[in-house]
Amino acid sequence: MSTDYQQAREALGARLRELRLSAHERRLTGGELGEQCGWNKSKVSRLENGKQTPTPDDLRKWAQATGRPEAYGELLARLRGFESHIRSWRRQLASGHRPVQDTHLNAHTDASVFRGWESSMVFGILQTPDYARAIFTRYAELQRSPRDTEQAVLSRTKRQETLYDSSKRFHLLLWEAALHALICPPSVLAAQLDRLAGTVGLETVELGIVPLSAPLRIPPATAFWIYDDRQLIVENWHAELWIDDEASVDVHLRAWKTLCQSAVYGVDAQNLITAARRTLRS
Structure with a gap:
């Protein structure tokens, strides 16, 4: 996997972590966010640390779970940006x-x-x-x-x-x-x-x-x-x-x-x- 691709994936993961920690109602733990999205805690960790590439549906669920549905467009644009290089x-x-x-x-x-x-x-x-x-x-x-x-x-x-x-x-x-x-x-x-x-x-x-x-x-x-x-x-x-x-x-x-x-x-x-x-x- 290219360095540029991995760096972009890690940057997206950092943005996901930022949304989780600044959720509208209160700061969410990884376990709480995973439960809302129907995932186990390890998936939340992999996404935030750039170890797994999210799907568009993953990003939609994340934005909704953190009370920031308007952030979905930004997240999807980031995903499309580095996926346009490595598919x-x-x-x-x-x-x-x-x-x-x-x-x-x-x-x-x-x-x-x-x-x-x-x-x-x-x-x-x-x-x-x-x-x-x-x-x-x-x-x-x-x-x-x-x-x-x-x-x-x-x-x-x-x-x-x-x-x-x-x-x-x-x-x-x-x-x-x-x-x-x-x-x-x-x-x-x-x-x-x-x-x-x-x-x-x-x-x-x-x-x-x-x-x-x-x-x-x-x-x-x-x-x-x-x-x-x-x-x-x-x-x-x-x-x-x-x-x-x-x-x-x-x-x-x-x-x-x-x-x-x-x-x-x-x-x-x-x-x-x-x-x-x-x-x-x-």
């Missing part, structure tokens, strides 16, 4: 994958130039429905989230319409390892590779593949997207990070440009896809 999968996937895909669909609608790096699987915007179905199923198992696979696939497929929007440009880099990752049945991967080969040459897409044999100036680390060179999205196992500070965007732009130096394009990229497809047949 845990546990919280995002509470209702399944579809809402997350819809969020990305809206972001793709608003941006024009996309740069992406992916080292372990085919980009979502280039996935076939069967490949996407396999990905969502695996992640639902990992995160123990609700299964809304078909709705998520539909949303991801809808996002692919932007590939045919002449006002947009996709500059995508893929590590060759992703062409061989059997996260799905071989027949599904074969169809996915055929689909990937078909994107080479699209007017809106520049697809580069970094060969496994290519010399690398930096390690092929975490996947990321950059929208319009100003919004950065990074995924890891516990959360999705939406970052817009200039320094973070710049370092990822430099990483992307450095990886570009190891990539091949056009016919050479097609040859790598064809070779991976041939491996599946054998």
Whole structure:
């Protein structure tokens, strides 16, 4: 968890403690506030000490219990402020994958130039429905989230319409390892590779593949997207990070440009896809 995120969570906890200690009728103990909200005392302590991220409903109950319902708007704004940077999968996937895909669909609608790096699987915007179905199923198992696979696939497929929007440009880099990752049945991967080969040459897409044999100036680390060179999205196992500070965007732009130096394009990229497809047949 980032220092900035934790500091923001602790600051919110301090504000919650302040409200509890200055409640309208009288100062509330942690036990009394917890009883009013239907929680145990330990939850009150975790929230106040920045050990647990409150939900909007937690904040509403806290404001009401302390006799300060008008403070809910302020508390919610604080929560939204740091959640806009780090969005845990546990919280995002509470209702399944579809809402997350819809969020990305809206972001793709608003941006024009996309740069992406992916080292372990085919980009979502280039996935076939069967490949996407396999990905969502695996992640639902990992995160123990609700299964809304078909709705998520539909949303991801809808996002692919932007590939045919002449006002947009996709500059995508893929590590060759992703062409061989059997996260799905071989027949599904074969169809996915055929689909990937078909994107080479699209007017809106520049697809580069970094060969496994290519010399690398930096390690092929975490996947990321950059929208319009100003919004950065990074995924890891516990959360999705939406970052817009200039320094973070710049370092990822430099990483992307450095990886570009190891990539091949056009016919050479097609040859790598064809070779991976041939491996599946054998």
